[in-house]
Amino acid sequence: MKHAATFRALLLGTALCAGQAHADAALIFDLGGKFDKSFNEAAHNGAQRWKEETGGDYLEIELQSEAQREQALRRFAEAGANPVITMGFAMSTPIKEVAPDYPDTTFVTIDGWVEAPNVRVIGFTEHEGSYLVGMMAAMASKSNTVGFIGGMDIPLIRRFACGYAQGVKAVNPDATVISNMTGVTPTAWNDPVKGSELTKAQISQGADVVYAAAGGTGVGVLQTAADENILSIGVDSNQNHLHSGQVLTSMMKRVDVAVYDALKSGETLEGGYQLLDLAAEGVGYAMDEHNADLVSADMQAQVDAAKASIISGEISVHDYMSDDSCPALTF
Amino acid sequence: MDFLTLIQVLDSGVRLATPLIFACFAGLYSERAGVVDIGLEGKMLMAAFLSAAVAFMTGSVLIGLLAGVAGSLMLALLHGVASITFRGNQLIAGVAINFLAAGITVLMAQAWFQQGGRTPALVGDARFEPITLPLAETLQDIPFLGPIYHELISGHSLLVYIAFAIVPLSWWVLFRTRFGLRLRAVGENPAAVDTAGISVIRLRYSAVLICGILCGLGGVYMATALQAGFVKDMTAGRGFIALAALIFAKWRPWQAMATCLLFGLLQSVALRYQSIELGGITIPVQLMEALPYILTIIILAGLIGRAVPPLASGEPYTKEN
Numbered sequence: 284m285k286h287a288a289t290f291r292a293l294l295l296g297t298a299l300c301a302g303q304a305h306a307d308a309a310l311i312f313d314l315g316g317k318f319d320k321s322f323n324e325a326a327h328n329g330a331q332r333w334k335e336e337t338g339g340d341y342l343e344i345e346l347q348s349e350a351q352r353e354q355a356l357r358r359f360a361e362a363g364a365n366p367v368i369t370m371g372f373a374m375s376t377p378i379k380e381v382a383p384d385y386p387d388t389t390f391v392t393i394d395g396w397v398e399a400p401n402v403r404v405i406g407f408t409e410h411e412g413s414y415l416v417g418m419m420a421a422m423a424s425k426s427n428t429v430g431f432i433g434g435m436d437i438p439l440i441r442r443f444a445c446g447y448a449q450g451v452k453a454v455n456p457d458a459t460v461i462s463n464m465t466g467v468t469p470t471a472w473n474d475p476v477k478g479s480e481l482t483k484a485q486i487s488q489g490a491d492v493v494y495a496a497a498g499g500t501g502v503g504v505l506q507t508a509a510d511e512n513i514l515s516i517g518v519d520s521n522q523n524h525l526h527s528g529q530v531l532t533s534m535m536k537r538v539d540v541a542v543y544d545a546l547k548s549g550e551t552l553e554g555g556y557q558l559l560d561l562a563a564e565g566v567g568y569a570m571d572e573h574n575a576d577l578v579s580a581d582m583q584a585q586v587d588a589a590k591a592s593i594i595s596g597e598i599s600v601h602d603y604m605s606d607d608s609c610p611a612l613t614f
Numbered sequence: 615m616d617f618l619t620l621i622q623v624l625d626s627g628v629r630l631a632t633p634l635i636f637a638c639f640a641g642l643y644s645e646r647a648g649v650v651d652i653g654l655e656g657k658m659l660m661a662a663f664l665s666a667a668v669a670f671m672t673g674s675v676l677i678g679l680l681a682g683v684a685g686s687l688m689l690a691l692l693h694g695v696a697s698i699t700f701r702g703n704q705l706i707a708g709v710a711i712n713f714l715a716a717g718i719t720v721l722m723a724q725a726w727f728q729q730g731g732r733t734p735a736l737v738g739d740a741r742f743e744p745i746t747l748p749l750a751e752t753l754q755d756i757p758f759l760g761p762i763y764h765e766l767i768s769g770h771s772l773l774v775y776i777a778f779a780i781v782p783l784s785w786w787v788l789f790r791t792r793f794g795l796r797l798r799a800v801g802e803n804p805a806a807v808d809t810a811g812i813s814v815i816r817l818r819y820s821a822v823l824i825c826g827i828l829c830g831l832g833g834v835y836m837a838t839a840l841q842a843g844f845v846k847d848m849t850a851g852r853g854f855i856a857l858a859a860l861i862f863a864k865w866r867p868w869q870a871m872a873t874c875l876l877f878g879l880l881q882s883v884a885l886r887y888q889s890i891e892l893g894g895i896t897i898p899v900q901l902m903e904a905l906p907y908i909l910t911i912i913i914l915a916g917l918i919g920r921a922v923p924p925l926a927s928g929e930p931y932t933k934e935n
Contacts, residue, residue, distance in 0.1 A: 316720075316846060318730015463885065467900050474850040476633075476840050477885065480626050484886045487622045499845050506735065506842050525735070 308546055309342040309364035311355050313371030315472045315498045316345050321519040322498060322538060326370050326393070328520070329539030333546040341546065349469070352377040360385040366403070366552045367391065368545050370538075372439055373469075378402060389552045391545050393538060394439060401554045405541045408558065409439070410446030411593055412534045412566030413494070414600045415586050416516050417450020419568065420492040421458050422582045423514055423531055428459040430490035432481050432504050434497035435471040436464035438604050443496040443518070443534075445609035446600055452611045453589070453598075460612055461485050465500050475503025482507040492516065492531060505530060514577065523573040531577050533569040540565070562594045617758075621765045623882050628766070628774065629840060631878025633658065633849075635777045636832030637856030638863075638870050639784055640825040646788065646865060647821030648801035648926040652708035653693055654829055655853025656715030661686040661833025663719035666733040666844035667726060669740040675838050678740065682837070683830030689715065690826025698818045701930030712853075720846045733837075733844040742771035742839035771839035773831060778871075780828070785867040797821055801924035804931040814931045829853075858910040864921050877906045 310330055317327040323345075330341060342364055344355050356377055359367045366389040369378065375395035382390050382399045391403045420429045431447050433440040448460045463481045465471035478500035482493055486507075493508050494516040495501035501518060502525070508515035509526035517523065517533035524530075541559060545552055559565020568586065570578065592598040603609050637654045644651040661682035669678025689711050696707040720731035727733055747768035754764035788794035796817055800807045804814045832852075837844050859877055863869035884902035891897075913921050 316731060318724075318732070320730070320732075324730065464899075466903065470847070470850050473845065473847045475845050475848055476630075476836055476850065477881075479840060480630060480882065480885050484622070484626060484882075487619070502732070502843075502845055503841055510842075 307339070307341070307363075307365065307549060309344075309359040309362075309367045310542070311352075311359070311367065311369040311374070312343065312345045313369075313373065314346055314348075314469050315371075317343070319472075319499050320522060320525070321501060321517075322536070323370055325520045325536065325538035326368075326542045329542035330546060332539065333543050337547075339546070349373075353380060356381040356390070357384075360388045365389060365550045366545055366548075368542060369393065369395065371395065372437060389550075389554060391552070393541055399554065403545070403552060403554050404556045405545075406556070406558050407536050407538075407541075407565050408560040408600075408602075409534070409536060409566060410442050410449075410600050410602050411561045412536065412568065413443045413446030413496075414450035414453070414593070415568050415590060416494060416532055416534045417447035418454050418586050418589055419450075419532055419578065419582060420447070420494060420514075420516060421451040421454035422585070423577065424455075424458065424492045426489045426491045427455060427457060428461065428489035428491065430482070430485035430488075430493040431460060431462040432478060432485070432493060432495045432497055432501070433462070433464040434466075434500055435469060436467050438607065440464065440496055441609070441614060442603040443494075444614070445603040445612055447494055448609065448612035449600055450589075454585075459489070461488055461490055462612055462614065465497055472498035472500060474500050475506070478503030479507040483511070486511055486513060494518070494534070496534070517569075521569040521571065523569055523571050527573040528576060530574060532574055535567045535569050537565050537567075561590055618761065618765075619886075621761055623886050624879070625766050625769075626882035626885065627875065627879035628770065629878075630881045631874045632770075632774045632777045633832040633836050633840075633852050634856045634859055634874040634877055635781070635871060636828050636835065637853050638859045638874050639780055639867070640828035640832070641857055641860045642784065642788075642865060642867060642870055643797070643821045643828070644825040645860065645927050646801045646924055647797050647818050648804060648924055648929065648931070649693075649697055649818055649822055649825075650704040650708070650928045651693065651822075651825060652705060652854075652857060653689065653711030653715075654825075654856055655849050655851065656708075656712035657686040657689045657826060657829035658833035658836070658849045658853055659712075659715040659719055659847070660689055661830040662837035662848055663723060663733070663833075663844045665834040666736060666837040667723065669838055670727075670733055670736055670843070673738070673740050675736075675740050675742055678838055679831075679834050682834040683827055686830030686833060687823060687826040690822050690829070694819050694822040697930060698815055698822070701932065704928055704930070716847060719844070723844060723846075731846045736838060736842040740838070741842055742773060742835075744769045744771055745775070771835070773835040773839055776831065777835075781867060781871045788867065793820075798924070800931075801926055804926050804929075805934075808931075808933065814933075818931070832856075855906055858906050861921050861923075862906075862910050862913050864913075865924065880905050 312323045315323050317323045368391040372394045378397045393405045431444045444462050451458050482504045492514045495504035496518045505515045509529040514531040519536045522533045664685035665678040665682025668681035669675045696702045697704040723731045750764045750768035754760045800817045859873040863873040884899050
């Protein structure tokens with residue numbers, strides 16, 4: 284194992300040297316990898332947009348194992364990168380360890396939760412976005428049964444599931460929501476074979492719309508849904524194009540905007556809590572030419588009305604993470 | 615649980631067991647000949663990637679299959695060179711192959727397709743389609759047997775039937791042919807085989823290459839039949855579960871098939887039910903997922919019989935001067 288550690292350190296060293304000359308910010312991708320067509324890829328897109336617009340540069344690393352988290356944070360902080368932007372809830376603990384040692388560096392956690400003066404926590408109201416796509420799922424379903432497939436079973440993913448179930452029930456109180464998680468370890472984010480089997484299992488239980496919030500596993504879910512001629516819903520990035528005409532919509536989580544803004548602020552970025560909700564366009568549903576035929580004007584009108592009501596506070600979507608329970612779904 | 619649900623769960627279990635059977639039998643040949651192989655995972659991953667990439671570029675899944683198996687064979691050969699010819703540590707060679715495959719597949723996929731370490735989705739002839747067996751449609755209305763035939767036995771891809779054909783074939787090769795006898799002997803006592811004037815090196819290489827072909831088929835099945843393309847790390851530890859199955863089956867073919875089916879079934883049950891009520895006790899899904907490993911540890915601890923590997927497994931053979 285010693286060799287493996289040395290090897291990783293070398294790799295990390297190379298990654299750092301590559302862009303050290305002008306870089307002033309760093310981006311740490313989670314285990315899914317920066318091309319997961321979903322969460323991490325959104326961050327990558329945001330960073331690339333910033334790079335093209337400003338001509339700036341940034342350091343980056345794709346984590347390969349749990350052991351690299353703290354190491355990567357320290358290396359970037361030592362190299363003078365500021366801010367250090369991290370993806371995924373699993374960075375919370377390493378940031379809590381590292382942040383006090385580098386008070387002049389601002390750490391950004393997207394999806395994580397750390398209370399420290401030099402940490403900026405960026406959260407999204409995934410339950411609100413999921414509520415909207417849940418409404419669309421219920422309206423598109425003919426069997427009155429819809430499915431949810433999560434990646435790793437963590438509170439954040441349950442928040443997606445819970446919001447979705449509430450949206451479904453808001454349209455059709457009698458609808459059935461089948462919910463499955465792919466696994467309890469990080470491999471659950473990259474197991475399309477399991478995603479595919481879960482989708483088949485849900486289809487055999489009657490589901491005709493399936494919402495995947497599962498990173499790379501979702502690729503298998505969307506594929507199987509398209510093969511079996513049912514509708515699917517993508518997540519994080521706009522995934523409508525993956526199977527044109529067979530993906531109902533995608534729950535957009537504007538990670539790209541969050542990363543773009545953080546990079547734009549650069550060293551002036553301060554710690555604190557930032558919530559990107561429906562009103563801030565932090566979450567939403569995707570419409571483009573690939574799903575135009577699937578979403579009727581009536582459906583869109585209803586969803587937009589609900590969106591307005593959520594923003595104005597008339598509808599309150601329960602957040603699973605606020606009390607670890609869900610009124611519309613049992614896990 | 616009604617009858618149809620049971621059939622569906624079993625059906626899913628068969629699909630999930632198929633890559634395990636390929637990998638487990640690959641390990642069976644290799645380890646019976648005295649070459650420990652923990653690189654099953656890496657070989658499957660390589661085959662999964664190459665088959666998907668080539669099938670996409672040529673539009674033919676059969677050419678993809680050949681490419682996938684060839685990729686897996688290359689790694690098997692590498693393992694052979696390291697652990698037979700150069701008498702290196704077999705475990706380390708296996709680990710190296712896993713690392714190599716995990717890295718190089720993503721690197722090549724990114725270089726060829728620029729889709730972030732995955733291949734584009736396969737369509738049409740670039741994928742293995744399910745085969746409907748003769749009379750499956752006509753017979754499906756017969757009570758009990760009809761659905762079993764139509765849902766469970768018919769409707770899999772060609773590779774599933776190949777996997778199940780490999781089981782009796784392997785039993786016959788290993789226990790009823792001269793080659794099989796020598797192969798097993800070389801895993802137990804290579805010196806004796808050598809004294810009889812038979813090449814240990816050649817036998818071990820043949821075993822390692824058969825292992826490469828079978829791993830290749832397992833990887834091809836995942837990328838082109840179960841899925842429509844390659845995604846990084848898509849084997850998700852199945853090579854290791856197959857090794858666990860091999861130990862659980864005590865290196866015997868029929869038991870290996872039964873174990874793979876059991877592990878596949880455990881997975882499919884875990885996928886279908888998030889928690890299972892059994893006489894008032896709720897079994898969490900996590901337990902179902904960990905069960906293959908727990909069972910293997912129990913076997914290894916000697917609680918249900920003893921798992922004795924082939925005597926010479928893991929030992930490189932050095933000819934006496």
